[in-house]
Amino acid sequence: GDTITIADYLLERLTQLGVTQLFGVPGDFNLGFLDYVESHSKVEWVGNCNELNAAYAADGYARVKEGSIGALLTTFGVGELSATNGIAGAFSEHVPVLHIAGVPSTSQQKSKPMLHHTLGDGRFDAYYKASQQFTISQASLTDAASAGAEIDRVLTDCVVSARPVYLMLPTDLVHEKIPAKRLRTPLNREPPANDPESEEFVLDEIMKLVGQADEDIIILVDACAGRHNVKAELAELVRKTGFPVYAAPMGKSVVPETYERYGGIYVGSISRPEVREKVENAKLILSIGGLKSDFNTGNFTYHIPVQRTIELHSDHTRIQFAAYHGIGMKHLLPKLTARLQPLHEGARQLVVPKFDAPVPTEDNQIISQAWLWPRVAQFFRSNDVIVTETGTSSFGMLDVPLPDGAVYVSQILWGSIGWTVGSTLGAALAARELGLGRTLLFVGDGSIQLTVQELSTMIRLGVKPIIFLLNNSGYTIERYLHGYNAHYNDISNWRWTSLLSTLGGVEGTNCQSHIVKTKDELDALLKNEAFAKADKIQLVEMIMEKHDAPKGLKVQAELSGKTNKG
Amino acid sequence: GDTITIADYLLERLTQLGVTQLFGVPGDFNLGFLDYVESHSKVEWVGNCNELNAAYAADGYARVKEGSIGALLTTFGVGELSATNGIAGAFSEHVPVLHIAGVPSTSQQKSKPMLHHTLGDGRFDAYYKASQQFTISQASLTDAASAGAEIDRVLTDCVVSARPVYLMLPTDLVHEKIPAKRLRTPLNREPPANDPESEEFVLDEIMKLVGQADEDIIILVDACAGRHNVKAELAELVRKTGFPVYAAPMGKSVVPETYERYGGIYVGSISRPEVREKVENAKLILSIGGLKSDFNTGNFTYHIPVQRTIELHSDHTRIQFAAYHGIGMKHLLPKLTARLQPLHEGARQLVVPKFDAPVPTEDNQIISQAWLWPRVAQFFRSNDVIVTETGTSSFGMLDVPLPDGAVYVSQILWGSIGWTVGSTLGAALAARELGLGRTLLFVGDGSIQLTVQELSTMIRLGVKPIIFLLNNSGYTIERYLHGYNAHYNDISNWRWTSLLSTLGGVEGTNCQSHIVKTKDELDALLKNEAFAKADKIQLVEMIMEKHDAPKGLKVQAELSGKTNKG
């Protein structure tokens, strides 16, 4: 038709962006909108157990469904504020998430009655104001005339900047009709073009440094290469130039870790010595999408002089000490590749250390951190989606290479524990839709307690992740940071193997729980085909030592313990 | 000693305010402080499963431990933001809660490195700014010199205004020493004195209206009478004047519901007819601590002309249309009581309808809403703490009188579901300390899913609430508001009776689960002495009808459904 309700307009725009699932929790200020969702043919409603988990799910969905966005719907005040941490995390980690809050009608927002879910003092804009701290763009819909343009504005900002945005959707406006015409013009999804003259200048400057580098150039892949939708451009650069490639922790698996010219993870002084040597001694480092946070840099221990660094970012470029604002990598990369391609022959001569992680032989049956990660790495298959929680898991996984096409999901800058449980739901739904492999979650006994209820949503929706639960009697990562034996790092032990059946699963039918206490038991389970084919949701409780941690974590903890004191 | 660390200074102040439990979740920016907590002899650390639950627990603790405050400790960004909804709820509902966020050191806050838990863009003040929307007062400690005064300032604001406050505690400052001398002066806990001249004027004005009222005066007790620490003053007023007393939903049990001159709940057009008649026809209504939110007023259906109303608030007084700012009820009440006392004889003549709720006879075994509430009311004992969740529970409980000394805990203005689970933890700890009765929670199957993990903290700490779980296949309250049969109001059904044992309990030893499907089964359980003595944590799953709701909810839903559309 010529007109469309605002609700359907929004749902159409989401559909155009590839959104097939809307996460959230109902509430009386969004129920009217939910009727439109329920009748919509493309967007499916995923009711979550709580709003924080919903935000995490939208984040995980967006990470796996590259080029699309995550979307969540909450209710005024109580719902939206519960999602705050999830939204702030998406901001911090450059994840495009649309947060729709169902809010009181436009007339109520003017007359300001003391409604439930208000602060009781007539401030109807308080949640909006808080959201400004954590989203890149906000819209409070106030009338039908501007609604379409406002929706388009925030959605465009969301996609283009890969950051969360906030939309207030009043109960009355969802039903209002607006012209459908705008929908015929798809939203812009590309970052703005670079100014040709500056871009040319930047390329020339880069080539000057390249010329001086005797082909001793390496590529360092980081977070924003994955988040700002330049994987294809990067793959071209890597393939056509043949330069050695390394990744920061947040860039893990953006370039497949099986690639023969890939050398593994560079994380400052925590890196494997052979990687550190190659990266820090290269004449020129081409950093793609760098994000130099403490845990992503071995606590700021990069030993790479700025003089030898070129940084490509989503919206600017840095060459040595100079910043070129507005020159973004999406458009720059293909041109740079074209210029660098001739160096291919020389570049191929550079030796790249092999990234492998043999399973160590230990003469005991303890499931040690040193043994676990290489062992599970052998279990991985191409296109698996691998999610690791902040804690020993996110550190441990850094040390092992992931197979071809594997998607790696972790939250190294924001580091909010519990995030993986929600995130795995979103990731698994996206993976199912995209036809990826299994979804494998590695999560600590401490972290899972924050958001555990979302397992029930996985069961309800029939996604089938394998949840590897590291039962090491509490907050091991924190023990290394502070309070090695302190009580505040202890937690209650749960009956983990009855979790799935308590939360709605039927053991043996649509869920399966396992407990492993020894290397042999875990080994046997990983070799079991019925287990590995992951045809139901599974939880594996792994009994581990309280005071065991991956080596990288031990070093990091020492370094950051010092920092926190200063 | 002459000096004291800032950490211990804060803990001493909390102790002076009667705080014995600190809720929260550890994180590397608060671990240093936690060492001081762990060695402190008076303040005990309660590690929660997540930060939202911790905020809810602090809120529940503060509600039951009148005159004290609740306190929670979180870590920078990820932790504190997870608590946002809980803090905003405490603001909305006038609950004094101190939120301490462990934050990076003062030098890091200046140099702004890209630490984990930051937004990655150098804004170290973003969380502080967000907190300004939801707390009455904030302090960001920056040096030892001002720390003591800053801590005192926010704590005083917290107690005096009965609202949450926010304190940023940097990792380095916790260890800094400051003079201990300030601690010898206890914090002011009283609201400021009323200006004597205006107060006298106000009393005269009130007495003029009283004089015209022919002794046909009623007292209407509301939320802020409970929250702003005037229970004793109010009890005097009630006892010495003998005026009939009614309560708004948020004022329930502030005056004991067994009091012979108490007539029950007034909630506008939803009230029982005899209550409505008495309240709306009284010549003068003395409203104490009124908070006229939608769900507290039968959706704004008070039929009481302003001309007949006197409102006493914590910081102002209203007489008909006139507002007297700065004249607060804490100091005004005793003087008003003195003036009104002579009316006692006449006041006693006014008839007060009896508030009782006989158990209806129904010729079926369904545990109906109409039957449930009167039936459980018979189970209550004096000094029980009764917590009800938003949903059918908070509406149902309004219809039945609570016994002497019962403490009623609910969240009618903010209405964030899941709140009761955390809140019950805090309430039960406070009740145990104060020697109150049992803690009884009534919560829906939908609501408990948001925050369920906190049951494990109850088990660990050995508090023994009875959790009455209304299993009515989803969001019944919402079905009445919108979407009677909509899928978005369905939830997954859990194996509720294995919840406690999954979350760390040992069935039959320190926990007990029950399921009741009929009136007879519930009746038998309630009569069972072993059950009633509540010597372990218990969960009672009650199978109820999806489309059954208390009458008050049905009417309210109709009214507010209309409002949401406008």
Ligand SMILES: Cc1ncc(C[n+]2csc(CCOP(=O)(O)OP(=O)(O)O)c2C)c(N)n1
């Ligand atoms: C929301 C949130 N609260 C608190 C923290 C602080 N924190 C970081 S790691 C951690 C412990 C994680 O423990 P666990 O999941 O058991 O991991 P492991 O034992 O494997 O290290 C905590 C409490 C956080 N990062 N996020």
Ligand SMILES: Cc1ncc(C[n+]2csc(CCOP(=O)(O)OP(=O)(O)O)c2C)c(N)n1
């Ligand atoms: C944090 C939060 N999210 C969403 C809502 C919207 N909401 C209000 S009541 C309710 C359903 C409660 O269902 P249940 O606990 O089962 O209660 P009952 O069935 O007894 O009505 C929901 C989702 C809310 N109030 N708070």
Ligand SMILES: [Mg+2]
């Ligand atoms: Mg652990």
Ligand SMILES: [Mg+2]
């Ligand atoms: Mg229910």
